[in-house]
Amino acid sequence: MTVPITEKELAAAAGWPIVHAARKLRDTGKVLRVSYDPPLLKGAVRMGSRTYGAGLRLGSELENLCSCFDSWSEGKICVHSVAAALALMQQSEPSQPESGAVDPPTTATLPVQ
Numbered sequence: 001m002t003v004p005i006t007e008k009e010l011a012a013a014a015g016w017p018i019v020h021a022a023r024k025l026r027d028t029g030k031v032l033r034v035s036y037d038p039p040l041l042k043g044a045v046r047m048g049s050r051t052y053g054a055g056l057r058l059g060s061e062l063e064n065l066c067s068c069f070d071s072w073s074e075g076k077i078c079v080h081s082v083a084a085a086l087a088l089m090q091q092s093e094p095s096q097p098e099s100g101a102v103d104p105p106t107t108a109t110l111p112v113q
């Protein structure tokens with residue numbers, strides 16, 4: 001699956017500080033799930049005690065569909081949606097066999113006791 005957006009484009013839309021904060025959210029496992037059903041990217045992003053339903057419509061113009069205040073009050077591309085997009089990019093990178101995205105079904109060989 002190819003994600004039709006790059007980190008650079010996200011930075012252009014949201015600003016680098018947002019991208020850096022979003023990277024941190026992704027790297028600390030705050031992106032609970034992400035899916036991409038063109039042109040809609042959807043994710044759930046945990047921040048503080050809340051989980052935001054983040055989302056982006058990827059098209060000629062980015063549209064933020066997140067449930068947070070920044071998104072609906074000012075129409076900004078927020079950190080949650082950027083984090084979801086970054087997580088999706090990471091998932092779709094082909095050169096990371098140990099990313100853990102796909103766990104092969106293995107039989108447990110741990111000794112009993």
Ligand SMILES: [Zn+2]
Binds near residue numbers: 066067069078080
């Ligand atoms: Zn948001």
